[in-house]
Amino acid sequence: MTDLQRRLSERFSALRDSRQSAVFFVEHGLDIDELAELRAAVRARLRFHSIDSGWWDENHLSLLVAATEVGYRYRGSGTDFWPLLDEELGVDLPPLGRQRIKDLFVHASQKFRGARPPRTAWAEAFHLIAWPITHALLPLEFHRSFAATLANLREGVSKSDETTLYRAVRSAAVYPTARFATFLEDPEVVVSLTRSLLRREGHDLSAEIIGRLSADLEADDVARRGVAVARSIQRAANSGASRAVHLPAATRIKGALQLRLANDSLLLEASFPLLDATIVNRLRTSLRRRRFAPQLWGTTARVASDQLLSGLPFPLKLTALPKRNAPLFTDLEKLGLEAQDLAVLHGFELELAPPQLFAVNAEGDVARQVHGSTITGHRKYWALIDEGDEPLRGCPTVGEIGPLRCLQLAPDTAGGARALAQLGFDVRRGVSVRFAGTPPIGREADIPSFVVGDKRVLVPQRMDGDETLVVQLNGRSAAAASATEVVRVAVKSGEQRLRVSGETASRDYIFWGVCALPPLTAPVRVELRSEERTVQALLGGRFGFVVDGAAPIDGLPLTVDLEVGGRVFTATGALGPLPQPVSSEHAVMKTLLNEEVRDFVSGAESATLRARVDHVAGAAWELERVVRPCWWQGRDEPQLLSEDGPLRFGVVSADNPVSKPVEGVLGSRTYLLAPIEVGHLEFGAAAPFTTLCIAPERLQLRDLAIESATRPRLERRRRGSRGGLGLEDLVEAYLRWSLAETRSAIGEIHRGQVTARIEEWMTEVCCGPEWTRAEGTLPRRSIWSILEQVCRDMSLGRDGLVGLSDEQETQVRQLAVAEIRRSLPTLWTRVGPPSDLGDDDYEVLDGAWSKAYEALAARYRARGQNDVADELGDADPGESPERWDEAFVRVRERVELRALAAMLFPSDSAVRLMALEVGAMTVDEVADELLAWATSARRSFAGAVPARDALKASYAVWVAPELVLTTDWRAAIDTLLVERSVARATRYLALKAREARWGGA
Known part of the structure; x- marks a missing residue:
C-alpha cells in the first residue's frame, strides 16, 4: 500500500503541475491487472484498519481510486451506490464511514487540485457520492448521453472558443437527466472532453484516460455510433472553406x-x-x-x-x-x-430488426409497421421473421422477402393469439375507433399535426347494442357517441389529448394544432439556370433552364414557345430523366431555333420564352436585347456605334482566328468584326469583345470546315513572343469568337467551329498535348446514345436467327434503348462495377429487346409487310448478366471520361471529381466544389491553395464565357499556367457539363 500511495501521489502531483485544470482520480494510469491488485490490497487492509482509523490518512489514495472506479461503473439514481461500494471493498460501511470517505476526497482534492462537484440540486441531495462520481470524469452511465450530445453538436470544434463551444454542447444535450445535467455544469470538463474525444487528442486531460474513454465508447454500440456521427460531421466542417459553417438544427x-x-x-x-x-x-x-x-x-x-x-x-x-x-x-x-x-x-x-409486426389495412393489401407492444385485437397483422427463426405454428405464410418470411396473425384465432404472445405483444380488445376528415400534416410523424380550426371526425368501430363511447378533449367532456354516431372535434393550438373511454377500457390519442400549413414544394419545377436573360444569350447558346422534381416524369412532353413581335414559334419533345438540363444543345431548343427563327429574332428588341411540362409545370422569361456601351447596327454594311458616335473596328479572318483585328476590306468568307483600341475605363471590360460574326448567305458543306485555319506556335506563358501565342492571347481570341453575335445559322455553325479550334489550342497550353489527344477521342453523345453504340459494337440483344438490314438493326436498337430508359430510369445509379442489378432487372433488359422486335414488327404489319413482321415477331433475344455488365462498364468508362480522369492529379482526388454531376450545377456551385477539392488536395500545388474567384474564373472560361467578363480572368490565367492540376480539373468538369447538355438531347 505504501508503494501504491507513493506512486499515485507522484502521478496526481505530476498531473497537477502540468496543467491548470482540475485533476480527476480516475486518471490514475493503472491498467486492468494493477487495478485488480489495488482492490485486493484495499480489501485486505480494511480487515486490519477500520475506515475511521488514522492509518488511512496516510494511505488514502488507493481507497479513493477504488471508490472512483465504482463511481465510473455505477448506474443508478444514487440510493444504491453504497451497497456496490461495500461489495467492492468487502465491508459494510456505516454512515460515519461514508462521511469519512467524503472527507478523504476533500482532503486529497485540496492537495492535488482535484475536481469538486458542481453545486446542483442533485449534487446537494447526494453530497457524499457526488465526489467519487465527479472524479470518475465520464461514468459509463453518461457515455450514451454524451455521445448523443456530440452527434447533435452544431458547432465546429476547431473553430470555436471555449465559451461558444460550451454553449453549443449545452444546447445539444436534449432533456438531460439530473445526474447528466450535473456533469454538464462544469464548462472546463465539458469542453476538454469534447475537444479530446472529437479530435482524438488530449486537451487538458491525460492521454491514458482519453484512450480508456475512447475504448469504452467504442465498446458500446449506441455510443460508438454517436461519436462516429459527431466525428464525421466535424471532419466535414473542418475540410470546408474558411467561412463560418452553419449546421442545421438536430433533426431525427x-x-x-x-x-x-x-x-x-x-x-x-x-x-x-x-x-x-x-x-x-x-x-x-x-x-x-x-x-x-x-x-x-x-x-x-x-x-x-x-x-x-x-x-x-x-x-x-x-x-x-x-x-x-x-x-x-x-x-x-x-x-x-x-x-x-x-x-x-x-x-x-430506419429500423429493420425482425421479428416485426405490421397492421394490415381494411383492403388487406398494405400493412404498416407497429410501434410499441400493445395492440388491438380488432384487426389482422403480418409478422416479418427471419428464415432461421422458430416458425409460428398455426399462422399461414403471406410471402417471402429475401431472407425474411411474412406470416399472417389473427388475434381472434388460437394460433394467431399464441403467436402474438410468443412475439411479446399484449392484445387488448378495448376501444376501437377510426378517424376521418382532414389528413394530418406529415404522414409519418410520431405525433400527427393539424391546422387550427380543422375538424377531427371520430367514428366508433365494433360497438354492439347500446354501448357508448365518451370522448374527452384535454380532460374535459366533449361528447358521447353510439355505434351509429360520429364525434367532431375542433383542432386548437398546441398539444391536444383526446381520450376515448368505453365501459371497460380507454385510449388516448395525442395530436398537435399548428396555426398554418408549411410551405408546399412544387412536385415539378422549371428553373432558370442562366446568368444572362437576353436575346443575345438565347441566340448565342448561353441561355438554359432545368426541369426538376421529386418523382420521375420521363416521357412527358416538354414544350418551348418563343414569342417575338406578335409571332409564336413552338417546339415539343419528350422529357428525359430528371433533373433535365435544357440548353441550346437540347433537341427541343435546336428545333425551335432554326435558321428562320434566328433571322427573325436577331433584330428583335425583346422576346418571351415559355417552357411547360405537359400540364404539371411551367415558367416564362422576358428576354431583352442588352444595351451595351457599344453595339452593332446595320446588316449589309455594319457599324460599331456608341453614345459618342461610331467606333473603329477591324476584321479577323476565320483562317487566322487568333490574329488581332485589322482594319481592311471585308472578305467573302466567314470573318469576325471586332473593336480596335476601345478603352476599358470608358466602355467597360466587355467592350473589346463586342463582336459580330459575318458569314455568306450560302455555302457548300466543305466550306464550313476550318481545317485550313492557321495553327499558331503555342507557348506556355501569358503572352507569346516572336510570333508565338501565350495563353492570354488565346483567351482573348476565344472570347472574341465565343461571344460574337451572329445573324445566320451558317454564321453560328462556323463561329462554333472556330471557337472549338481555339479552345483546343488553349487546352493544349493548359493541360498538355497528351490530354488534348485523349480529349479528341471522346464521344459527344448522351449516355443513352452511347449505350446504343455499345450495343451495336457488342451485337447485344440480337437474335442471330433473324436477318436484319442495317436500317432495321438501328431501329430495333433505338426502340430497345428507349424501352430500357422508360423501364429503368435509375439504371445508371445502380450499375457497377460492382453492379447492384438483380435477376428481375436483367429480365427487364432482355424484355426491352423483345418489345423492340414486337414494336418494329407492328410497324411492318401496319404497312402490309406481314412476312417481315412475322419474322421479327418470332425473335427471341437474350443476353447473360455478364454481357450486360460488360456493356455497362464500357458505357460508364466513356461517360465518366476515364481516359481523362486517369490524368487528373493528385490521382486520389479523381474519384471525387468523377462523382460530381455538374450538368445541372451553376458556375458558383461548381466553384464551391472546386474549392473543397483544392483544399483537400492542397499539398499537390506548387503554391498556396488557389482562391475561389480564381477557380471560378478558370472553370467559367470553358463553360460560361459571358460570365468570365464579370471575373478577374486575367489573374486566373496565372493559376491555369502554374497549376496544371487546376487546369485539368476545371477542364474535366467543363467537359462533363457539356456532356450533360448533350445528354439532354
Missing part, C-alpha cells in the same frame, strides 16, 4: 416500413418524412452531384437519393439482414459532403 428523421401485396408478390417498402423545403432542395442537389444511391445498411439494392427525399414509399430489395446497430448509410465520409448535408443524413433512422 425517423423512417417507417410497410408491406405491400401486389400481383401476388410481397414487397417491403420504406419511406422517410418530407423535410423542410430549403433543406431538401439543397440536399437533393448535393446528392445528385455525387450520384448518391446508397445501399441501406450495406445490405439492400441501391436506392436513388430522390426516392429518399420524396416522402413516398420505395421498395427495399434485401440481400441479407442488417447487422445490429449497422449505420443506415455507409461510407458517407468518402462522398466529400459539406457538414450541413452530412448532419442531415446522419439524422436518418
Whole structure:
C-alpha cells in the first residue's frame, strides 16, 4: 500500500503541475491487472484498519481510486451506490464511514487540485457520492448521453472558443437527466472532453484516460455510433472553406416500413418524412452531384437519393439482414459532403430488426409497421421473421422477402393469439375507433399535426347494442357517441389529448394544432439556370433552364414557345430523366431555333420564352436585347456605334482566328468584326469583345470546315513572343469568337467551329498535348446514345436467327434503348462495377429487346409487310448478366471520361471529381466544389491553395464565357499556367457539363 500511495501521489502531483485544470482520480494510469491488485490490497487492509482509523490518512489514495472506479461503473439514481461500494471493498460501511470517505476526497482534492462537484440540486441531495462520481470524469452511465450530445453538436470544434463551444454542447444535450445535467455544469470538463474525444487528442486531460474513454465508447454500440456521427460531421466542417459553417438544427428523421401485396408478390417498402423545403432542395442537389444511391445498411439494392427525399414509399430489395446497430448509410465520409448535408443524413433512422409486426389495412393489401407492444385485437397483422427463426405454428405464410418470411396473425384465432404472445405483444380488445376528415400534416410523424380550426371526425368501430363511447378533449367532456354516431372535434393550438373511454377500457390519442400549413414544394419545377436573360444569350447558346422534381416524369412532353413581335414559334419533345438540363444543345431548343427563327429574332428588341411540362409545370422569361456601351447596327454594311458616335473596328479572318483585328476590306468568307483600341475605363471590360460574326448567305458543306485555319506556335506563358501565342492571347481570341453575335445559322455553325479550334489550342497550353489527344477521342453523345453504340459494337440483344438490314438493326436498337430508359430510369445509379442489378432487372433488359422486335414488327404489319413482321415477331433475344455488365462498364468508362480522369492529379482526388454531376450545377456551385477539392488536395500545388474567384474564373472560361467578363480572368490565367492540376480539373468538369447538355438531347 505504501508503494501504491507513493506512486499515485507522484502521478496526481505530476498531473497537477502540468496543467491548470482540475485533476480527476480516475486518471490514475493503472491498467486492468494493477487495478485488480489495488482492490485486493484495499480489501485486505480494511480487515486490519477500520475506515475511521488514522492509518488511512496516510494511505488514502488507493481507497479513493477504488471508490472512483465504482463511481465510473455505477448506474443508478444514487440510493444504491453504497451497497456496490461495500461489495467492492468487502465491508459494510456505516454512515460515519461514508462521511469519512467524503472527507478523504476533500482532503486529497485540496492537495492535488482535484475536481469538486458542481453545486446542483442533485449534487446537494447526494453530497457524499457526488465526489467519487465527479472524479470518475465520464461514468459509463453518461457515455450514451454524451455521445448523443456530440452527434447533435452544431458547432465546429476547431473553430470555436471555449465559451461558444460550451454553449453549443449545452444546447445539444436534449432533456438531460439530473445526474447528466450535473456533469454538464462544469464548462472546463465539458469542453476538454469534447475537444479530446472529437479530435482524438488530449486537451487538458491525460492521454491514458482519453484512450480508456475512447475504448469504452467504442465498446458500446449506441455510443460508438454517436461519436462516429459527431466525428464525421466535424471532419466535414473542418475540410470546408474558411467561412463560418452553419449546421442545421438536430433533426431525427425517423423512417417507417410497410408491406405491400401486389400481383401476388410481397414487397417491403420504406419511406422517410418530407423535410423542410430549403433543406431538401439543397440536399437533393448535393446528392445528385455525387450520384448518391446508397445501399441501406450495406445490405439492400441501391436506392436513388430522390426516392429518399420524396416522402413516398420505395421498395427495399434485401440481400441479407442488417447487422445490429449497422449505420443506415455507409461510407458517407468518402462522398466529400459539406457538414450541413452530412448532419442531415446522419439524422436518418430506419429500423429493420425482425421479428416485426405490421397492421394490415381494411383492403388487406398494405400493412404498416407497429410501434410499441400493445395492440388491438380488432384487426389482422403480418409478422416479418427471419428464415432461421422458430416458425409460428398455426399462422399461414403471406410471402417471402429475401431472407425474411411474412406470416399472417389473427388475434381472434388460437394460433394467431399464441403467436402474438410468443412475439411479446399484449392484445387488448378495448376501444376501437377510426378517424376521418382532414389528413394530418406529415404522414409519418410520431405525433400527427393539424391546422387550427380543422375538424377531427371520430367514428366508433365494433360497438354492439347500446354501448357508448365518451370522448374527452384535454380532460374535459366533449361528447358521447353510439355505434351509429360520429364525434367532431375542433383542432386548437398546441398539444391536444383526446381520450376515448368505453365501459371497460380507454385510449388516448395525442395530436398537435399548428396555426398554418408549411410551405408546399412544387412536385415539378422549371428553373432558370442562366446568368444572362437576353436575346443575345438565347441566340448565342448561353441561355438554359432545368426541369426538376421529386418523382420521375420521363416521357412527358416538354414544350418551348418563343414569342417575338406578335409571332409564336413552338417546339415539343419528350422529357428525359430528371433533373433535365435544357440548353441550346437540347433537341427541343435546336428545333425551335432554326435558321428562320434566328433571322427573325436577331433584330428583335425583346422576346418571351415559355417552357411547360405537359400540364404539371411551367415558367416564362422576358428576354431583352442588352444595351451595351457599344453595339452593332446595320446588316449589309455594319457599324460599331456608341453614345459618342461610331467606333473603329477591324476584321479577323476565320483562317487566322487568333490574329488581332485589322482594319481592311471585308472578305467573302466567314470573318469576325471586332473593336480596335476601345478603352476599358470608358466602355467597360466587355467592350473589346463586342463582336459580330459575318458569314455568306450560302455555302457548300466543305466550306464550313476550318481545317485550313492557321495553327499558331503555342507557348506556355501569358503572352507569346516572336510570333508565338501565350495563353492570354488565346483567351482573348476565344472570347472574341465565343461571344460574337451572329445573324445566320451558317454564321453560328462556323463561329462554333472556330471557337472549338481555339479552345483546343488553349487546352493544349493548359493541360498538355497528351490530354488534348485523349480529349479528341471522346464521344459527344448522351449516355443513352452511347449505350446504343455499345450495343451495336457488342451485337447485344440480337437474335442471330433473324436477318436484319442495317436500317432495321438501328431501329430495333433505338426502340430497345428507349424501352430500357422508360423501364429503368435509375439504371445508371445502380450499375457497377460492382453492379447492384438483380435477376428481375436483367429480365427487364432482355424484355426491352423483345418489345423492340414486337414494336418494329407492328410497324411492318401496319404497312402490309406481314412476312417481315412475322419474322421479327418470332425473335427471341437474350443476353447473360455478364454481357450486360460488360456493356455497362464500357458505357460508364466513356461517360465518366476515364481516359481523362486517369490524368487528373493528385490521382486520389479523381474519384471525387468523377462523382460530381455538374450538368445541372451553376458556375458558383461548381466553384464551391472546386474549392473543397483544392483544399483537400492542397499539398499537390506548387503554391498556396488557389482562391475561389480564381477557380471560378478558370472553370467559367470553358463553360460560361459571358460570365468570365464579370471575373478577374486575367489573374486566373496565372493559376491555369502554374497549376496544371487546376487546369485539368476545371477542364474535366467543363467537359462533363457539356456532356450533360448533350445528354439532354
